[in-house]
Amino acid sequence: MKRIITNIVMMACAAVLMNSCHKTPAEKKEGIPMTIQASVIAPATTKTIYDYTDDKTLEGFWDSYEAITVVSFGQNGITAVDEFVSTGEAGRKKAEFSGTWNGNEGDKIICLYPSVDTYAGNSIFDGVREGSPTIYMRSLSTASGALQHDDTGSISDVDLMLGEVKVSGDVAHVYLEHQLAVFRIEVTLRNFPYEAPPGSPFDQARINSIRIKCIDPDSEEEEEWGVNGDPVFVRFSGIDVTTESYTGKPFTIERGPLDYYLLDSGNNSDLTLMDEDVVEKTFFVPVRFDKDLEEGYELCLQFGGNYYDDEDERRNSVTVFPGCDMRKTITSKLPLENGKVYGFRVTI
16 A cells, blocks of 8 residues: 655745844844745545544544644754644644744754643654764653554654655655554453452453554563564664754664553543443554564564552552463564554454
């Protein structure tokens, strides 16, 4: 399937101001006001109100308030960080952003989404400041918060995208590319009890978390963390932002399990058998990766949560409940591509 991208056109509304003569004190650089026209390219794609489509993509539209971060950098690192914002009707196909560009002539320019001035962007990005030679991207779990069942919008804030601006005359273009895929996980709960059997340490157990990881049975690597801790999934990465080192592609710093919560707050959970005989929920989980799921790998979908400890008289957490480590052996290579949705079904 085609890579999903968004086309953003930036149009400068003023010319670059020249520096004053070297014999006079240098004037403070004035930024250039810009209008950024953005639209979602058909057939569908990237922006932040989502519908799940039959062709396994997430169709997107612009929300009522949107922001992007424009990063300029030169030989020694970042020279300017500017925010551009857009407001309008939710669900629109096009958006106009406004802001002021403060970079230097000759700089490379890239765009980050979500904006670093939003909660999600601030949770994901680090090193986005003047002088920094590297931008870092953290795990998406903090930025996403709890994943709501049957709600594609629960991942809208963490639609991590990067793009390089190409300037032609007084018009600039940026093609934003997804830096994640989405796992659509359909969960059927049949055998996990609300009240544990007599003698079980897991009384009043509630599932409220999921861990996604991959295992290579042929690997002798014993580390759980670090760049060799997982053959596929990425927790922490970076992108070089100097003109000499910039490649446009993130590099992996740490692989490892991806952990997410599956509820709003407190001890309640959408995945708990109470009066129902069967509970069925679907979760959309963002994942970052730098390799494919190779034949022979084990994909692990592990469910944890909390339970009541009678001895301590409090609720304790569990990363993986017994019987909730759902593993699937990959029988033929499954290529992973950013911007795509991959479906999995599990029964607990």
